Amino acid sequence: MYKHILFDLDNTLLDFNAGEREGIMAVFESEGIVFNDLNFKQYQEINKRLWLELEQGKVSK
Incomplete structure (x- = not known):
């Protein structure tokens, strides 16, 4: 019997790229910022x- 099941979600079961784009688009729109490809690339x-920087310990949460 298995006690744990692991799922590889990022871009396997879920489209994280589309989710990232949709999520940041919603944030931009809620803040009244025009969402376009340039803004998304900069983000x-x-x-x-x-x-x-977080992984290297240069910044913290």
Whole structure:
């Protein structure tokens, strides 16, 4: 009998890329910011850099 079942969700069972885009679009719209491809690309670049800094211990939550 199995006690645990693990699922690989990110881009396997769930489309995380679409979810990320839809989520940030909702935030932008709620703040009255125009959502476009340039803004989304800038968000992704900043988000990637901040995750890397978090992993390296340069920033904290």
